Amino acid sequence: MPSRPPKEKSRLDLVELQKLIRMIERSPITEFELVENDLKIRISKNGSEHTHVIAAPAMPQYAMPAAMPAVLPQAPAAPVAAAPAPVAPSGNLIEIKAPMVGTFYRAPSPDTDPYVRVGDSIEPGKVLCIIEAMKLMNEIEAEVRGRIVEIMVENAQPVEFGQILFRIETSG
Amino acid sequence: MNWDSKQFHWNLKTRRFGRDFRYLEEVDSTNRWLSENLINCTLPGSLVVAGHQLSGRGRHARSWLDHVGHSLLFSLLLHSKRKIERPGFLTLLPAISLARVLASHDSSAQISLKWPNDVQAGGKKIAGILAEAHQHDGYVSFVVGVGVNVSQSRNDFTESGLHDASSIHAETSWRPSREIVLAHILNEWESLFDLMLDSEYDEIRREWGRFGPAKGAPIRRVEADDVVEGRFEGLGESGQLMMLDSRGCRQEFHSGDVILI
Numbered sequence: 386m387p388s389r390p391p392k393e394k395s396r397l398d399l400v401e402l403q404k405l406i407r408m409i410e411r412s413p414i415t416e417f418e419l420v421e422n423d424l425k426i427r428i429s430k431n432g433s434e435h436t437h438v439i440a441a442p443a444m445p446q447y448a449m450p451a452a453m454p455a456v457l458p459q460a461p462a463a464p465v466a467a468a469p470a471p472v473a474p475s476g477n478l479i480e481i482k483a484p485m486v487g488t489f490y491r492a493p494s495p496d497t498d499p500y501v502r503v504g505d506s507i508e509p510g511k512v513l514c515i516i517e518a519m520k521l522m523n524e525i526e527a528e529v530r531g532r533i534v535e536i537m538v539e540n541a542q543p544v545e546f547g548q549i550l551f552r553i554e555t556s557g
Numbered sequence: 558m559n560w561d562s563k564q565f566h567w568n569l570k571t572r573r574f575g576r577d578f579r580y581l582e583e584v585d586s587t588n589r590w591l592s593e594n595l596i597n598c599t600l601p602g603s604l605v606v607a608g609h610q611l612s613g614r615g616r617h618a619r620s621w622l623d624h625v626g627h628s629l630l631f632s633l634l635l636h637s638k639r640k641i642e643r644p645g646f647l648t649l650l651p652a653i654s655l656a657r658v659l660a661s662h663d664s665s666a667q668i669s670l671k672w673p674n675d676v677q678a679g680g681k682k683i684a685g686i687l688a689e690a691h692q693h694d695g696y697v698s699f700v701v702g703v704g705v706n707v708s709q710s711r712n713d714f715t716e717s718g719l720h721d722a723s724s725i726h727a728e729t730s731w732r733p734s735r736e737i738v739l740a741h742i743l744n745e746w747e748s749l750f751d752l753m754l755d756s757e758y759d760e761i762r763r764e765w766g767r768f769g770p771a772k773g774a775p776i777r778r779v780e781a782d783d784v785v786e787g788r789f790e791g792l793g794e795s796g797q798l799m800m801l802d803s804r805g806c807r808q809e810f811h812s813g814d815v816i817l818i
Contacts, residue, residue, distance in 0.1 A: 401806070486797075488780070488812040510693075518811040519645035519673040519796055521699070523690040541781060543812070 403545050478534065481551040483544040484525065487518035491540045499540075501551075505533045513551060516544060531555040560606065561736050568740035573602035574633065574747040575739070582608045587632035588689055588702040595634065595691070595698055602747070603634040606739065610704075624713055627724070629705040629735040633746075636698040639754055644699065645796040645811070646753055648674045648688045649765055651703050654745035655684055656768040658738070662731040670768040672798050672815040676705075678728035681721055703742070707735050762792045770817060776800060780813035 483489070491499040491514055500512050507513065507527040516523045535552040538544055560580045569575055577600045584590045584607045591605050607630045610623055623630055635647065652674035659668045659678060669677045676684035688701040706714075706724035714722040726732055733741075752760055770776060770789040777786045778798060785808060790799035798810045 486795075486811050520648045520686060520812075521645055521688045521690055523644075524692060526692050543780075 403543070407545060477555045479529065479531075479553050479555055480549045481513065481525070481527070481553060483516060483546060483548045483550055485516055485518055485523060486546050487516040487523065487544060489538045489540065489542050489544045489550065490515040490517060490522075491536070501533050501536075503533050503536060507531055507533060507553070525550070527553070529553060529555050560608065561734065564734065565736040565740050568737055568744075570740075570744045571602070571747040573600065574743040574750075575602060575604045576600065577603040578606070579604070580606045580608070583611065584609075585611045586702070587630055588687065588700050591632045591634055591700045592689060592691060595693070595700075601634065601636050604631060604743075606631040623704065624706075624709050626735075627706070627708045627713070629703075629707050629738055631739060632700050632702040633743075634698060634700055635750070636696060637754060638696075641697070641699075641753070642756060643753075643758060643795045644690060644697075645673075646758060646761055647699055647701060647750075648686050649761065649796055650746050650749045650753065651686055651701060651742060652676050652684065653749060653761070653764045653768070654742045655705065655738075657745050657764070658741040659725065659729055659731065660768075662733070663729040666729040666731075668729075668768055669770075670765060671817075672769065672792075673796060678725065679723065681723035681728060682706075683722070683724055683728065705735075705738060705742075707733065707738055758794070762796070765792060765796075775818045776815050777818050778808075778810055778813050778815050780810070783813070785810075786818065 491501075493500070493515065500514055501507060508530050509526070509528055511527045512524045513527055513533075514525050516525060531553045533551060534554045537549045537551060544550065562578075562580070565575075565578075581587075581590065584605075587605050587607045587610065590607075591603070609625050610630050633651075641647070652670055655676045656668050656670055659666060659676075667679050669680070671677055671682070674686040675682050684703060684705040686701065686703050688699055691698050691700065706722065708726045709724040711723055711727045713724075714720070725738065749761060749764070769792070772789060772791060774789045775786070776789045777784060778800065785800070785802055787800040787802040787808065790801055790807065793799045793809050795811070798813075798815060800808050800810075802808050
């Protein structure tokens with residue numbers, strides 16, 4: 386059976402959800418909602434730039450970006466991008482997006498410190514994270530001067546092309 | 558055990574790969590050394606070989622066991638003025654190269670590739686590859702690290718609890734030195750890299766497919782707690798793993814471990 390958005394299946398897995406998001410991102414659809422038993426997924430494109438995903442319970446594998454509170458199952462669904470940022474920004478906010486598909490790593494190896502933490506100052510050329518694809522560790526560097534306001538992905542989680550990784554408050 | 562540069566260069570038929578060469582008796586990791594000394598190695602194909610690595614690394618910082626004089630440990634620096642469209646393919650090339658070399662020297666040996674780039678002989682791992690992409694001054698350099706078990710006995714691995722690892726000498730009828738293995742890998746690798754620069758990705762996928770799992774082979778893909786079982790479909794456009802899961806849905810993965818079941 387080809388991988389159509391499932392109607393008869395009881396639950397989407399992470400990969401299917403990612404595919405769904407990608408399909409919707411590329412399509413002219415601005416809102417999409419799927420309700421089935423205990424699963425509710427709403428995807429809406431705010432303007433043309435971002436895709437917000439709201440997932441109500443039963444998404445066991447999907448680690449929501451950092452803005453989602455830890456009490457995920459009971460938390461009221463809220464667009465990720467609209468959640469308050471941990472560090473109150475005062476300058477211009479920019480997003481750093483994944484330039485490729487792969488696995489996101491915050492540190493060069495499991496036993497070392499992360500490249501950056503929320504609140505850290507960064508300069509152009511500073512390595513922010515690694516995205517691994519096919520055993521190629523791709524360093525992702527900052528292109529601006531500023532400060533890390535929010536880290537949107539958990540360590541060792543898969544990321545899709547264009548997924549927001551960091552929010553940066555620019556300076557200078 | 559000393560490195561025989563004469564033997565290495567005698568067997569090297571490349572134009573670029575390995576022409577800028579250095580041998581280090583001992584280093585923490587050849588990838589790290591090459592990354593930190595990029596500035597001194599402006600030629601593409603610059604090569605560093607180590608007699609011994611103090612902290613050779615695999616994925617998730619898994620250590621790479623090396624036996625002095627028996628392991629071939631090296632890193633190659635690659636950069637190109639032409640944009641490399643699908644960099645994931647870079648890590649497939651040395652694996653295909655070694656598989657070709659082994660198959661040509663022992664046609665009865667059971668040589669296989671485990672996605673994406675582990676080389677196996679007799680079902681045991683004999684080589685691993687880990688690469689890094691570094692951005693600097695607006696272009697990207699790739700450091701590709703390769704570890705090959707050349708002349709260990711099976712006991713050398715089982716004594717360390719590594720029952721799935723072995724060496725070229727133990728699993729094939731070929732008895733090369735480290736120098737010969739390296740020269741032969743680089744000879745193949747350079748021609749595959751040229752294919753890649755010409756965007757001949759289908760050709761590279763076909764070559765990988767000669768040694769990869771048969772289409773439809775039952776496989777299990779594991780990444781942390783995420784386990785998916787299904788059937789191998791082939792390599793995707795970027796070299797990613799394509800599989801049909803147990804429900805018949807197509808899945809694709811860019812990382813993780815894959816085993817035949």
